[in-house]
Amino acid sequence: MSSAWQFYIATLVIYAFVYIIAASGLNLQFGVAGIYNFAFIIFQAAGAYTTGVLSLGRPGSTGLQTYILGLHLPFPVPLLVSGVVAGLLGVGVGAVTIRRLRADYLAIALLVISLIATDLVTNATGLFNGATGLSLIPQPFASVTSSSTAYDWIYAAYAGVVCILVVLAVRVIIRSPLGRCLRALRENENAAAAIGKNVAGLRLFVFGVGGAIAGLSGSVLVSFTQAWAPSSWLYGETFVLFTALIVGGVGSNLGPVLGALLVPVVLAEGSRYLPAFGAPTLVPSLEWILIGVILVVFLWFRPTGLIPEPRRVYPRAWRAGGADENRPNLVDDDQRVAQGLVAR
Amino acid sequence: MQTLALYVGFGLVTASILCVGAIGFTLQFGISNLFNLAFGATMTAAAFIAYICNAAGLDIWASLVLGSLGAAALSYLLNRGIYLPFKKRTTSLFTLIMVTLGVGLVIQYGIEAIWGATDFSYTLGPGRSLHFAGMVVTTTQLIVIGIAVGAAVVMHLLLRYTRLGKAMRAVAVNERLARNCGIPVRIVADSTWVISGVLSGLAGVTLVMDVQTLNSSTGTEFFILIVAAAVLGGIGSPYGAMIGSIIIGVVAEVSAGFLNPAFKDITSFAILIVVLLLRPTGVIRSVASAKEVAR
Structure with a gap:
C-alpha cells in the first residue's frame, strides 16, 4: 500500500477509536443513566485543551500562541490529567443538575452551557489562544520512530488500547449493581430515591465518569491532530454522538461501538475524501441534512437502535x-x- | 448616562425581536409540551422566503407578510406531519427533543445547501436616524419595535378576550381537563402552531431587517437568546416571555456596550443558568409548574 493510503486508513482507524471512546462515555450518561447531556462535547474539549497545555511547553516557545500553564510533561501524564480535569469539570457541571429539572429542560440548560463554553474560550484569548486555538501540540511517540507511516500505526495501536480499556470499564459499570442503580435512575428517579438510592450522588458520579471518558477521547484525538480550536468542538458534535448512539443502540454494550463506526466515521470522515462537487459548503451541509434525517428515521422506525439494550x-x-x-x-x-x- | 441610554435603545430593539420569537416558542411549549429546537431554523426559512420576495421586487413589508405566512405553513406542517405522529407514538421526552433537533438540522442545512454560506441582505427603503432621549434608532428599528408592540398587544387581546385564546391557556395548564371540558384540543393546537409560526416568521424577518445580514444560521444563532428569554420569563407563559425578552435584550446590549461585544451572549446565558439554579420555573411559573419542568 502506498503511504498515502496507509495514512488515510490509519487516520480513519484513530478517529474511529476516538469516537468509540466518546460514544461509550455518552452511553454511560445518556443510555444508562438517562441524562441528556447536550454539553458532552465540552468535556472532550476540556481533555484536549488539558493535553495541549500540558505538552506544549512554555508559551512563546511554539510560535505566537498564548495559553495558560504551558508545561511539558512526559507522555502518559497529559492523558491521565486530561481525564481527571474533564471528570472534575463533569462533576462541576453536574452540580447544576442538583436542582432536579425535567430531562429535556436540563438538556436545554446543558446546551446553553456548551455555548457559553465555546464563547468563553473563543473570546478569552489568554486561556487557549482564542478562536485560532492551539497548534503544534507535540506528538507523544515522536522519539520512537522516524517514519511517519509507522508512527501513525503506533498511534492507532495506542488509541486502540485506550479505547478497549474504556469500553471494558463501561461494560463493568453497566453490569455491576451500580449500573442497575443508574438504570433505576433512568427509569424512575422518584422510585430510585424512594428505595434509598442517592440520586444526586449517582448523577454526580455519572457526570464525572462520563466527563473523564470524554476527556480521554479528547486527549487521544488532540495528540494526533496536534491542533485544537473552538471550531473543533461546536455543539453540533454532541448531536453527532447522540445520533451515533441512537443508530447503534442506546444503553447496550456494543451499540455505541457500532454507532460510532457507522455515523461519524463513515459519514463525516469518509466523505471528507470524496471528490469535491458543488459549492464548498455543499458536502458538509448534505452531511448535516443526512444526520437530521437519520435521527428522525431511526427514532420512528427503530428507536432502540441496531443493537438494542438487552432485556x-x-x-x-x-x-x-x-x-x-x-x-x-x-x-x-x-x-x-x-x-x-x-x-x- | 448618554451612552447608557444609547445601549438601552439598542437593547429595546433586540428585546422587540426576542419578544415576538419568545412568545411563539413559549406557546408551542405550552400547547404541545415540547421544546421545538427547529424554531430557529423556521425563523431562518421565513427570512429567506422574505428575501426571495424582496429580491423579486416586492417591497419589504409585503415580503415580511409572505415570509411570516410561509413560516406559519411550515410550522403547521411540522407539527401535523412530524411532531404529532411522534407524540402519539411515544412519551419519551428525548425522542421528541431529538426529532425537533433533526428537523431543525434538515431545514437549516437545506437552506445552506441551496444558498451556500453567503451573507444576504434586504433592500430596505431609505431610512434615517432618530434621536430620542439619548437613544439613536433608525426608522426601520422603530418599525421593528412597533411590530413587536403590536404583536404583543394582539396576543394579549387574543389570550384574554377570545375563546381561542382562553382555550389555549386552558390547554397549556391542563390538557386533560381542557379536553374533558369540551375544548377541541386538536384545533386549538393547530391554531397555536399557525400563530406561533407567524410569530417565528415575524421574528426572523425583523431580525434580518435589524442586523442586515442573513445566512443559513441566522435564526438558529438568535434562537438561543429566545430560549433564554422564554425560560427566564417562565416557560409556557406568553407574558413571561415578554418580561424575559425585555430583560435579556437590554442586558445583552448594555453589557455588550460597557463590557465587551464578545460577551453579549455570555451575559444573557449566565443569567439563564442562574435562573435555572435559583428559580427554574422562571418569573411567571403557572405553566412551568403545571408541566413539572422542575421538582
Missing part, C-alpha cells in the same frame, strides 16, 4: 416476587426493582 430478567428474583407465570410480557427487572415490586 434483563432474573428468573430467581422473578419467582421470589411471586409473579404470575402466564403473564405475557415480562417487565424489565430493573424497572420492577425501581417500582419496588421486587424485594431486595
